[in-house]
Amino acid sequence: MNLQSLFREAELAALNLVDFTKASFEPRLRLGVTGLSRSGKTVFITALIRALLEGGRLPLFEAMSSGRLSRVTLEPQPDDKIPRFAYEEHVAALSRGEWCQSTSQISEIRLRLEYNGNKSLLLDIVDYPGEWLLDLPLLNQTYREFSDDALAKAKSRLPYASTFLSMLDAPVDELRAKTLSESFTAYLRSCRDDAAALSSLPPGRFLMPGDMAGSPALTFAPLPYDNALMERRFEAYKTHVVYPFFRDHFARLDRQIVLIDAMPALNAGESALNDLSEALSEVLEPLNIGKNSWFSTLFKRRIDKTIIAATKADHVHSSQHARLQKLVARLGSKANKGGAEITTLALASIRATREATITREGISHDCILGVAMGSDKEIAVYPGELPENPLELKGFKGGDDFRFIRFKPPLDIAMHIRLDRVLETLLGDKLR
Numbered sequence: 276m277n278l279q280s281l282f283r284e285a286e287l288a289a290l291n292l293v294d295f296t297k298a299s300f301e302p303r304l305r306l307g308v309t310g311l312s313r314s315g316k317t318v319f320i321t322a323l324i325r326a327l328l329e330g331g332r333l334p335l336f337e338a339m340s341s342g343r344l345s346r347v348t349l350e351p352q353p354d355d356k357i358p359r360f361a362y363e364e365h366v367a368a369l370s371r372g373e374w375c376q377s378t379s380q381i382s383e384i385r386l387r388l389e390y391n392g393n394k395s396l397l398l399d400i401v402d403y404p405g406e407w408l409l410d411l412p413l414l415n416q417t418y419r420e421f422s423d424d425a426l427a428k429a430k431s432r433l434p435y436a437s438t439f440l441s442m443l444d445a446p447v448d449e450l451r452a453k454t455l456s457e458s459f460t461a462y463l464r465s466c467r468d469d470a471a472a473l474s475s476l477p478p479g480r481f482l483m484p485g486d487m488a489g490s491p492a493l494t495f496a497p498l499p500y501d502n503a504l505m506e507r508r509f510e511a512y513k514t515h516v517v518y519p520f521f522r523d524h525f526a527r528l529d530r531q532i533v534l535i536d537a538m539p540a541l542n543a544g545e546s547a548l549n550d551l552s553e554a555l556s557e558v559l560e561p562l563n564i565g566k567n568s569w570f571s572t573l574f575k576r577r578i579d580k581t582i583i584a585a586t587k588a589d590h591v592h593s594s595q596h597a598r599l600q601k602l603v604a605r606l607g608s609k610a611n612k613g614g615a616e617i618t619t620l621a622l623a624s625i626r627a628t629r630e631a632t633i634t635r636e637g638i639s640h641d642c643i644l645g646v647a648m649g650s651d652k653e654i655a656v657y658p659g660e661l662p663e664n665p666l667e668l669k670g671f672k673g674g675d676d677f678r679f680i681r682f683k684p685p686l687d688i689a690m691h692i693r694l695d696r697v698l699e700t701l702l703g704d705k706l707r
């Protein structure tokens with residue numbers, strides 16, 4: 276598939292034009308929320324909508340704290356092809372003291388924000404798996420290039436990939452293609468489940484199929500030799516899965532927030548952190564359409580602001596927040612090739628802990644207090660200290676150095692860390 280083809284450019288230009296024409300009737304903003312599985316997208320969107328609908332302590336969100344934002348309402352989902360974000364269900368779960376059900380699908384929700392008396396803004400929030408972004412580079416690859424890359428990675432992850440690699444010599448027919456793709460998927464999944472290998476596991480739909488589970492476009496695998504059937508399936512995956520996602524969803528976003536949960540990687544050690552960093556630069560590549568990126572030949576940059584946020588900052592004491600933010604900035608620095616305005620910060624969509632300083636044997640420790648999952652008692656946790664300089668994470672082992680546990684959601688789900696700063700950054704200039 277030749278991406279520079281005029282046809283595709285014209286198609287995207289037309290879509291952008293349609294969006295633009297609609298926007299001239301009522302201003303609208305499409306906000307993408309992404310991140311790898313379990314990074315906190317669902318909780319974040321739920322908290323963001325709740326804050327907009329019901330307010331709370333949000334001093335830095337000026338339109339709200341000054342009272343200029345007069346009314347916020349939920350509007351019907353505009354896109355018939357994708358499910359609505361299940362806001363009410365998620366709020367109900369949280370108020371029962373449970374976290375939201377996890378999802379593996381794209382979803383969308385629309386709000387209308389009325390401000391300055393008679394002005395309004397339609398805000399479309401799109402929740403989509405970060406795993407799907409890892410697929411965009413495939414558009415620029417042939418089946419041969421994909422295979423060489425995927426097989427080299429498999430060989431470097433032998434304990435996980437040995438079964439799959441041992442199956443490659445038999446001739447490939449329809450049935451064999453299915454078995455091979457299942458074994459390839461099993462290998463990818465085992466890598467992901469072990470936090471030591473979080474990233475670089477394309478094709479993204481093999482792990483997050485959404486509504487594509489079982490589709491023939493998902494039954495291929497890399498091979499060390501050429502094979503017409505596999506090549507055709509790979510091309511079908513690009514044409515029918517990756518490209519439509521890019522065209523219908525990604526290319527239409529105006530702003531984007533990428534959520535990162537650094538806690539499991541910090542628990543697991545240096546190689547997991549490096550892996551997370553690699554995943555992040557892959558996720559950010561299409562967001563940062565620099566001059567040299569091949570994406571820039573595909574469509575003009577539309578996203579003008581990106582936030583890269585460390586989520587679940589309530590897992591560390593606030594004295595550590597600046598360090599957590601630095602860590603995320605470092606993880607994302609490889610990808611920062613200029614382009615859109617990028618803000619990095621550390622946030623908690625819902626703050627499940629309080630803080631305390633506890634003195635033991637004359638030494639005081641900055642601790643967090645929270646109720647661990649599966650328990651009813653509040654406990655004090657000292658999770659460890661992040662280094663002042665994120666480069667010092669080199670050689671660190673995890674485990675003993677850092678210890679993060681999951682907490683139950685708090686009774687008051689309006690508690691947060693820096694959600695108002697996020698709202699101001701993403702929406703402030705649109706509500707003046």
Ligand SMILES: Nc1nc2c(ncn2[C@@H]2O[C@H](COP(=O)(O)OP(=O)(O)O)[C@@H](O)[C@H]2O)c(=O)[nH]1
Nearest residue numbers: 312313314315316317318374587623624625627
């Ligand atoms: N303490 C705390 N935990 C969070 C927060 N956000 C998410 N989590 C945890 O992370 C899990 C996954 O979050 P979720 O939003 O479902 O992730 P998604 O897969 O990216 O949609 C939740 O079940 C919570 O345990 C937060 O702000 N604070």
Ligand SMILES: [Mg+2]
Nearest residue numbers: 316317377378
């Ligand atoms: Mg989710």
